Amino acid sequence: MGVVFAVISGKGGVGKTTTTANLGLGIAQEGKKVVLVDFDLGQRNLDLILGLENRVIYDMVHVMDDEAGLKQALIKSKHADNLFLLAASQTKDKTALVQEKVKKLIATLKEEFDYVILDAPAGIESGFEHTIMFADATIVVVNPEVSSIRDADKAIGIVDAKCERAKENKKVQKYLIINRINPAMVTSGEMLMSGDILDILSIDLLGKIPEDKAIVEASNTGKPIILNEKSQAGAAYKRISKRLCGIDVDFEDVETFNTPSLMGKIKSLFQ
Amino acid sequence: MKVKQYSIKVFEINIESQSSFLAFMDKNIIMLRHYLIYLKGEITPAIQEYLDTNDVTYTTHLNLRGNKEQQELILKQSDLKIIDEIVRSGQDIRVESDLLVLNRVNSGAKIYVEGNLIITGIVDGMLFCNGDFMLVHTSPKAMIVFNGVEIDGSLLQNKFNKIIFNGDEILVSPIEKEPKWA
The missing domain is CATH 3.30.160 (Double Stranded RNA Binding Domain)
Incomplete structure (x- = not known):
């Protein structure tokens, strides 16, 4: 039986889809069988970031309505043999989702895969509720700024109130990923410190990801940043993926700003 | 009848x-x-x-x-309601009795209490209390309305405060030694 993770944020544009793609690939690289499901109906993105944009023939709505079999709709990743995508419908919107059908689909995926990762839409409307309804755990992605934190706080509140597990009085585990940390701005006090964010949200920290310009290119070319071994953000996703596979990885400091000129200054002393 | x-x-x-x-x-x-x-x-x-x-x-x-x-x-049978979880953004809590909150009150959350109010966590949200006293630790972002009067955030100095309504005036006094709740 697999585990279902819902990747949520409340606010849009904080890096949910990028996180989903990278963690999916990272967990697959650890040898687990992973499926990513794009719940952002009508605004499909996950296929792009995985470089699978022209491979989508059948999507999750086709599967739920029995217009296609699950095997036909699952798209295998170019980057790992045990990573699959179930794409969102581009034509239908969130009203196409019916709770019973979502439940059945997730139950089927849980039997086939070790990790089922659901990419939630931004906001907290019905599409979001369908995503969290049958999740075993949630991964909350935030940026170190107040609006992202407040929206995430609200989204966590809804998970606690509406998720099926919560209604059965079981704990819904919630993990935090702080994305797009700019060390220079944290040092200068312009960005919230991760300690403050953890105090406010009171959930477990899964990892911190520094801001990395290479992510934009990685998304545009459909090669998730985790494949780029030089990238700090890629390394951070790698560490988080290992943690999700139960491997204890030390937390690294991505918030302290290493002034690149520091070594230069010291060297200049000896000249 | x-x-x-x-x-x-x-x-x-x-x-x-x-x-x-x-x-x-x-x-x-x-x-x-x-x-x-x-x-x-x-x-x-x-x-x-x-x-x-x-x-x-x-x-x-x-x-x-x-x-x-x-x-x-x-x-x-004391008339006290206890909330032992974090009060998150968007939550709107209305209590007719006294209220004890054993966690944070986040930005965007609102609490309305007819009785007295004690909150052990830090408050970033809004509080409306009509009781005789409050014991709260509010951040400068918080909004506190006590018996219909908004309390100036600068009086609260980001620490634990005892706020008392003695019948005709509201008294705010900081608790110098922070209480240890555990």
């Missing part, structure tokens, strides 16, 4: 002398107007006139019915 049931708070006051009673009433009349006053002792014409002109709800006969055992039981 129509029967209605009310839950009310009663103040029992022993009239020892006319002057001390009138002085006490004058000082606390704003608060006492909200309660039923059970008066013991002699009601002189001056007292009678004061009660009438100030529209005080009072009685001179009150039989609480029941022995001491029952009264102790009532005391034990």
